[in-house]
Structures are given as C-alpha cells and as structure tokens.
Amino acid sequence: MPTRDIAGLTIDIDPELIGRLRTFAMRAGLVAAAVPVGVAVALTVTDAIRRRMHPLTASFPAEKPLTEQIDDTATTIYTYGADLYESMLEAIRGASETVMLETYIWKDDAIGRQFKQALIDAAARGVKVYAVVDGFANLVVPQSFFRFPPDVHLLRFPVFRPGMLALNLRKSGRDHRKILVVDDHIAYVGGYNIGSLYATQWRDTHVRLEGPAVWELRNAFVDFWNRHRASRLPQLTDAGSPDWMPHLRAARNAPSELVFPIRGLYLDAIDRATSHVYITQAYFIPDRDIHTALLAAARRGVDVRVVVPHRSNHVVADWLARGMYTSLLRGGVRIFLYQDAMVHAKTATIDGRWTTVGTANIDRLSLTGNYEVNLEIVDEKLAARMEDVFRLDLTNSRELTLGAWERRSGLAKLGEALISPLRPLL
Structure with a gap:
C-alpha cells in the first residue's frame, strides 16, 4: 500500500x-x-x-406615441408595436440615402415580410441598405427568408464562432440589439423585435430619435458592422459628430472588446436615487451588486418599484427571478406582476430626471454577455412621459405582497431552490 x-x-x-x-x-x-x-x-x-x-393574447393599455424635444433632437416613445412598425416602415419607405437595420428576431410573417420588401424596394431605388440579423435567434426561421437581392447587404451574425467552445468571452454573446437608422436623421432603438406577434400582443418600449442625437445609434451600428462584417460586405465610414449631448448618450455592451457599460449606468443611477426608482423588465434577474443597490435605495427611503411579467415567454427566467423575490420584498422593493400579456420592455426612470430605454435586460446575459445598446437620457420632460407610461402599466399589474409570496406552496419553493444554480447562466 x-x-x-x-x-x-x-x-x-x-x-x-x-x-x-x-x-x-x-x-x-x-x-x-x-x-x-x-x-x-x-x-x-x-x-x-x-x-x-392559455396563450397570452389579452389586450392591454398603451400610450399613444409621446414626443418630447431634447435640444435639437425630437424623442418619441412607442409602447404599442403596431404604432412603432407603422412609423419604422414609413421611414424606410421614405429613405433617400441609407437604411441601417439591426434586429435580434426577424419573423417570416406578415410584418416581417413588410420589412423585407421595404428594404428591397429601398435598395431598388438606389438607397444603400445594410441589415444585421442574429443567426441563433432566427434558427427556426426558413433560411430562404433571409435571401435578398445583392444590393441589400446582409450580415448574419454567426451561430458559432471560433473560440466559443473554449469559453472565450470575446467570442461569446448574441447580437441582441434592435436598431434602425434612416438617412442619418431618424433612428429607433428599444425592445421590439420584428414580427406580427409583437405588433399587438406584447407590451414593449421603443424610442425614436430625430435630429443630431441619431449619430449615437448610427455610430453603434457602424462599429458593429465593421467589427463583424465578412470581406464580401462593404466597410462603412463614420464622419464623426459636431454635436455633443452628454445628457443623451448610447451605451453599448460589446463582448468582443470586453466592454459592458450598461450595468454601470444602472448601478450609478440607482445609487444616486433619492425619491423613486421605476423599473420595467421582461427578465429581472439582478446580479449581487444591482440587487444590493436596490435594497440600499429602499432602506434610505427611496420608492423602488419593479414591473415584471406575471408569466413571460421564458419560464426558466421566471423561476430564476422568483428566487430573488423574498429578499427584495423583505427589503422594501415593491414588485408588480403584469397581467395577461407579455411585457418585454427594458426601461427605467429615476427621480423624475434619469431614463434608460434600450435592449438590455437586467440579467447576466444582457449585462455581461450579449451585444446590447441602451440610451441614457437625463431630461425631466422625457422622464415625466416615462413615468406616465409606468403608471399606466401599473393599472394592468397586480402587486405581489410579501405575505402572499411567503404563502406560496412548498413545491414552488423547492423548485426555486433546485433551479437556482442556473442563475449565473442567465
């Protein structure tokens, strides 16, 4: 031995x-x-x-498009997909120089085909058209749908990239962004993907910019395109911008550069809060630091409210989120469950001054994994409009009280505990 x-x-x-x-x-x-x-x-x-x-097909309250002027840029908030798509398609159909479209999901349905034809028609009349779509998110979409005439330049972000299996963080992440830039003068960003389902059955939020601040989203598109384009695709140029708007900026998560500023925006804004924090999230799985910041805000008397789906389209994300409800509710954070429809918005507004609208969820995948883009806007008028939207969403929500939550079944508690090891993955 x-x-x-x-x-x-x-x-x-x-x-x-x-x-x-x-x-x-x-x-x-x-x-x-x-x-x-x-x-x-x-x-x-x-x-x-x-x-x-029991499909999520119920109607829900939504605001008409709300416009506020921020310096020389007009900002319009959309909370109903049909209104947004009408505006986006109108912009593409009126394009005379360039169209830059980037989306995570692009369905082959009535709405998806309208967008496809609008791009084809724009290119046919001489507009330079560039489109980006995530390959993984659209695996179930027929490949034939993404065949375009050669004058529509399509970048299909690959499903697999060298280095992914080796867990190389620079090669990780999906392209979860949703951007449209038309003629360098109109731009859109937010949570809406492209598809008929989202037009009437999902509550989401997008913002349209018209004016100098459009450069923020154009630059985001150009940088991504040039970083990931194949040699067959043209390189895009950016002349820069003479306009500086520190109170309206785009923050971009870029795994290839190991840059993840959106998480920092949330932490800084929550730490500054003295009155209220209103958050709307499709998948709310805050990491330890954001979780701690929300509890600290509630302890100092800030009114912290979070609207999440009562039932989302990703049940695993729902259960992982529920595993954090006890500590949040005990710490004074108020949770509201959006009823009978999917709320997919990624927004927050704080103290009537600070707002973010974009593509990033408050979960690991978005904040330290995927390519994302969020606008950070410091403007009282826009914050007031976003607070109006938040209050309207509360009318379609049920508050989850600590007492009711602690009375949930033992089986539910066991399920939350068993699935919790997956939280770092999402």
Missing part, C-alpha cells in the same frame, strides 16, 4: 479508496448539474402545454 509523508506523519493511502472517492465525487457532480437542468426541462415542457391552452 503506498504511503505519503504529510507534515511529518506517514499516512497509508489505499488506491481503491481514492478511486471510489473520485467516482463518488464525479457522480455527485453530475447529479448536481443534472438536477437544475432536469427541473428546467420539466418547467419548459409544462409551460409549453400551458401556453397552448
């Missing part, structure tokens, strides 16, 4: 025992990994059945 000298002591080592311990550790690790994955699969299957029986 082999021996080993440890701290002056001679210890006999049984190779068979060591082998058994290694086998036990390996099996225990596999079980530990399999349990949350198994729970996630079971939840997904159950939710798919429930979704067919």
Whole structure:
C-alpha cells in the first residue's frame, strides 16, 4: 500500500479508496448539474402545454406615441408595436440615402415580410441598405427568408464562432440589439423585435430619435458592422459628430472588446436615487451588486418599484427571478406582476430626471454577455412621459405582497431552490 509523508506523519493511502472517492465525487457532480437542468426541462415542457391552452393574447393599455424635444433632437416613445412598425416602415419607405437595420428576431410573417420588401424596394431605388440579423435567434426561421437581392447587404451574425467552445468571452454573446437608422436623421432603438406577434400582443418600449442625437445609434451600428462584417460586405465610414449631448448618450455592451457599460449606468443611477426608482423588465434577474443597490435605495427611503411579467415567454427566467423575490420584498422593493400579456420592455426612470430605454435586460446575459445598446437620457420632460407610461402599466399589474409570496406552496419553493444554480447562466 503506498504511503505519503504529510507534515511529518506517514499516512497509508489505499488506491481503491481514492478511486471510489473520485467516482463518488464525479457522480455527485453530475447529479448536481443534472438536477437544475432536469427541473428546467420539466418547467419548459409544462409551460409549453400551458401556453397552448392559455396563450397570452389579452389586450392591454398603451400610450399613444409621446414626443418630447431634447435640444435639437425630437424623442418619441412607442409602447404599442403596431404604432412603432407603422412609423419604422414609413421611414424606410421614405429613405433617400441609407437604411441601417439591426434586429435580434426577424419573423417570416406578415410584418416581417413588410420589412423585407421595404428594404428591397429601398435598395431598388438606389438607397444603400445594410441589415444585421442574429443567426441563433432566427434558427427556426426558413433560411430562404433571409435571401435578398445583392444590393441589400446582409450580415448574419454567426451561430458559432471560433473560440466559443473554449469559453472565450470575446467570442461569446448574441447580437441582441434592435436598431434602425434612416438617412442619418431618424433612428429607433428599444425592445421590439420584428414580427406580427409583437405588433399587438406584447407590451414593449421603443424610442425614436430625430435630429443630431441619431449619430449615437448610427455610430453603434457602424462599429458593429465593421467589427463583424465578412470581406464580401462593404466597410462603412463614420464622419464623426459636431454635436455633443452628454445628457443623451448610447451605451453599448460589446463582448468582443470586453466592454459592458450598461450595468454601470444602472448601478450609478440607482445609487444616486433619492425619491423613486421605476423599473420595467421582461427578465429581472439582478446580479449581487444591482440587487444590493436596490435594497440600499429602499432602506434610505427611496420608492423602488419593479414591473415584471406575471408569466413571460421564458419560464426558466421566471423561476430564476422568483428566487430573488423574498429578499427584495423583505427589503422594501415593491414588485408588480403584469397581467395577461407579455411585457418585454427594458426601461427605467429615476427621480423624475434619469431614463434608460434600450435592449438590455437586467440579467447576466444582457449585462455581461450579449451585444446590447441602451440610451441614457437625463431630461425631466422625457422622464415625466416615462413615468406616465409606468403608471399606466401599473393599472394592468397586480402587486405581489410579501405575505402572499411567503404563502406560496412548498413545491414552488423547492423548485426555486433546485433551479437556482442556473442563475449565473442567465
């Protein structure tokens, strides 16, 4: 039997025992990994059945487009997809120089085909058209849908990239951004993907810029395009901007550069709050620092409210979020569950001054994983409009009280605990 000298002591080592311990550790690790994955699969299957029986198709209150002037830039908030798509298509159909469209999901349906034809028509009349679509998010969309005439330049962000399997952070992340820039004078950004479902059945938020601040989104598109384009695609140029608007800026998460500023925007703004923090999120899984910042704000008397879906389109994200409800509710954060429809907005407004609208969720994938873009706007008039939107959303929401939450079933509590190891992945 082999021996080993440890701290002056001679210890006999049984190779068979060591082998058994290694086998036990390996099996225990596999079980530990399999349990949350198994729970996630079971939840997904159950939710798919429930979704067919009880789809989220109810109507919901929405504001008409709201416009505020910020210096020389007009900002318009959209909370209803049909209104947004009408405006976006009108802008593309009126384009005379360039169209730059970037989206995460682009469905092959009535709305999706309208956008496709609008780009084709624009290119046919001499407009320079550039489009970006995420390959992974559109795996279920027929590949034929993304065949365009050669004068429409399409960048399909690849599903797999060299280095992904080696967990190279620079090669990770999906292109989760939604941007449209027309003639360098009109631009849109927000949570809306392109598809008929989102036109009437999802509550989301987009913002339109018209004026000098459009450069913020144009520059974001150009930088991404030049970074990821294939050699067959033209390189885009950016002449810069003579206008500086520190109170209206685009923050861009870029895994390839290891740059993730949107998380910092949230932390800084929450730490500054003295009156109220209103957050609307599709998938609310804050990391430790944001979680701590929200609790600290509530402790100092700030009215912290979060609107989330009562039932979202990603059941696993719902259950991971619920695992944090107890600590948030006990800490004074108020949680409101949006009823009978999917709320997909990624917005916040603080103290009647600070607002963000964009593509990033408050979860790991968005804040330290995907390509994202959020506008940060410091303007009292726009913040007032966003607070109006938030209050309207509250009329379609049910507040979750601590007492009601603590009375949930033991099975629900067990499920939250079992699935919690997946939280760092989302």
